[in-house]
Amino acid sequence: MTKQISLSLLCIAILLLICTSMYSAAQLTQLNNVQSYLFSQTPQEADKEMDETKLKGLQTRADQKKMMPEKDDGKKKKEYKDENAISVLNPSDFYKSQENRIYSGPQPGEKLPPLMVTHLYERKDRLHKDKAFDITAGVGGKPLILFLQDNNIACIKGMDVNVEVLSKINQFLKRDTIVDESEIANQELQIGIVYFLGDDDRLPDWSDQFLGDLVSDNIKVAKSPDGREGPGSYGLNRNVSQTVLIAKDGKVLHNFAFTQASFYTDPHVLGGVAEALDVEPTALENLLNKQREIKKKEELQKYQEKVTDLNEKLDALKKRYIAESYKAIREAVSNEKISKNAAAERLKKLGITWQEGEALLKDNNAETLATRRAMANRQQRRKVEVKNPDEFKQNREKTIFSGPQPKEKLPSLKAIAINGDAKGKTIDFIAKADKKPLVLIFQDEKPLGLRGLVGFTRLIAQINSKSKQQISVHVLFLGDSPDTLTQQASRIVPHIPDNILLGVSPDGREEPGNYGLNRNVAQTILTVKDGKVLHNFALAQPMLSPDPYVLGGVAELIGQKPATVQEWLNPKNPIIQIKNPAEGEKIGRMLLNGTVVQFDKLPTFLRNLPEEHKSMLLIQAERDVSHEQIVKVMDIAKETGIDKIGFGIQEAENKRMESDSEQMNRDDK
Known part of the structure; x- marks a missing residue:
């Protein structure tokens, strides 16, 4: 039996070692994925970062260099300080990289027409859902950014990143300006997300909770009743997946048309936001990257805490395994199944001495007792609460x-x-x-x-x-x-x-x-x-x-x-305490709710308890109470209609703890 326990503990230790390494690799990969997802500025950089993340999960840095040979094309390689850093670029440069400019919606300098939509989600009152309203009205002169888009998956998922970045800007503006730390009035950015869906179009089921969570006082999620084309006054391009408008005081400041929506916040859009808020682009860029670093450090700290916790559990399991192995060796010597020389060899393999084994076994017994006490206490403390x-x-x-x-x-x-x-x-x-x-x-x-x-x-x-x-x-x-x-x-x-x-x-x-x-x-x-x-x-x-x-x-x-x-x-369950038997006695003294009781009177006492107190009997027995006495109490409880039994362990009163040498001598007899 002891060998089986030791073998089981060894198997558990090996499995935990394997799981720890796998867990660590998974955590590192996940952390890099989060960085690549949230902060990459272009799809190409995001894809590159994801590929590098996969390699890091499988190889050492040396292996990566072998599998990724350098290309010698005679050109000087670009060096980036941080490929994941957020950039804020001049919004006017958005169309310079395009051979043919794409138009969709009102252009810069034009008046922003009213846009009647219906709520998809409402934060406070579900009765407002499907209520028609003008999403361009009621902003009170605050800058407004409108995301006008179809049901493209990238459009939907990308809103999480967009809203996260824009919300960070709003949080900062509520405190101070970015440049001179003086208070800004009426500068909070208003965000509108409008979906233009055709007759056969619908948002995926999973988007309900996803988009609903984005809604707040300054963020509205809605759909247009005018189908995929949208209202004629907006002149939206059907071939454009996402049109982003930045407006202030009723006029369009910037228009960004994307044929393919992405999972990141476009740096030119952020430049337009900075202009609408009258904020220096470099200051905004520094703010967002500072927040990114803070988040990265927080996630790294959480990962390190999890690894530390796993290491502590692994160390505790290792000590328990050694303690149980030592106990088995000591019992084998006591029963003359192995010689002391053979035992010494086994201890040498475990890497401990007799004295160290005794110390580990003592700590293991104390830990086991503490765990059993905690379980008993939780059972006693479990209380059903009823609240308003x-x-x-x-x-x-x-x-x-x-x-x-x-x-x-x-x-x-x-x-x-x-x-x-x-x-x-x-x-x-x-x-x-x-x-x-x-x-x-x-x-x-x-x-x-x-x-x-x-x-x-x-x-x-x-x-x-x-x-x-x-x-x-x-x-x-x-x-x-x-x-x-x-x-x-x-x-x-x-x-x-x-x-x-x-x-x-x-x-x-x-x-x-x-x-x-x-x-x-x-x-x-x-x-x-x-x-x-x-x-x-x-x-x-x-x-x-x-x-x-x-x-x-x-x-x-x-x-x-x-x-x-x-x-x-929460009825008050009866508690029966059983003390250690006195010297020369086989039965320990019993107390039911503090009153001494004998076996012949115990059934009567239990039957006379109020019905609401008969849901469970808690037995608290000291360490040397015989198994037969506990079983007899359980049988009497069941005869009187008490089906549930709880257990606790009590320390014997005024009992001196044995020394290591006394325990060894007793076990060797």
Whole structure:
């Protein structure tokens, strides 16, 4: 058995060594990719940087030189200080490199016409979505940059980089000017992103969350109702993928037409931004590169912290392996299975002496004991919280909308039941609740949330056991494969209360259109009373443990305060302490919640406990308590209706710790 443990530890150590090297290489490659993606100024430089990144992940620098021979074309090679640095160039030079200038949209010096669009995403109020407005109005004399583009993937993904760079400029302008550090008034850059889509064009599904995250007070994302051509007053070129306009005081300052959009911020566009903000281009360039260096250092520090953490874990595992190996050698000598000379040879291979082995073993035992104590303490500290549901959105960085909102009446909801009397039938999940308090859960196809649903429904059962009003829970699984969903959901049926209704939507991942569910939300939870929504909880990731704000919504559903329901869900579990047996005795003294108790009286004490205190019995036994005594306590607990048992370890009172020599002598006997 000991050899098996040692062999397992050795295998783990080897695997961790391999994973550490792989992880380090992956991290370095990822860091370089981030630099190349965010800060390369031309597609050629970005491609070159990506190729070099791949080589760095596979070779040493010496190998790179061998595989990348220098070309001797007689020309003097260019030397770049930093190929990844951000440049800010004269916007007037944009068209000089083009043989035939491309025109698209209003030109410099022309008045910027109104541009009616509709919101694609709105940060604060989902009711503003699809509302028509003039994106050129209401900027209040602030510089405006408009990205007028089609549904090209590069256009969509590139907006993340563009917005990041432009937002950094705005953040700086909110504090000081770049040149003389005096305050600038009314200079914050306004950003508009407008998509021109034809009848058959649509944005990819993944762009919803991506573009929605960009929206803020000075950033609007919209679409044109005038199709791919756009309004006639703008004269957009259909063959241009992206037209960038920089305007101020209602007039166009610069126009940049791109036949192919890119993932980077064009340096000429940045030059136009500097001009619109009346900022020196060199000062703006220095600012952006300084921010880039800060970000690079932060990412490098995070990487170094992860490597340090892995090294510490590897070192701890190595020490544990040596300690367990030493323990096996010592036991073999004690049992006369090997000679002391053979043991000395084995210790030599491990690189330790007898004294060092004793020290490692002592530290390993202490660490194991500390870990077991921590686990026991976590088990005791685990507490179900119930909070005010109105604070749910206040504690989220960004408000997410999905499904009917508070005070809205729920429409009919047809689904195929997975369990219960209606199993296999299509029923109305709303009518089934019969206007009783209802928790309606929409769950996506990912199996991650199944375990969380089991825990949540069990808490609802506890609440129902205390409440006069009974709560119904209906869970509807959404996905494009109903058969797979049914198979997955059926696994939890034996583990949930009988009154929980599970179902599968016949309408796929989107569900009925009149429910307005967000495809990017993993779990939407509604608390419903008299057919109307009381609270809506949209969770980007499913609950792995019950959300305290959702439980607060459940409390309001039955007219209870959060504190009351929290007390229901956190009964005081009984604790039985077992002391080490006295000298000459086989059974240790037992204390139930601080009161001495004997085996013959223990069943009576446990049966007389309040029902809410019988969810779990915590056994805290000292180190020398016999296994037979602990098992007997467990059997009595189960006989009295306590199914869950928790364990903790207690130090013996007033017991002197053995010295190394005493421990060696005891083990050698």
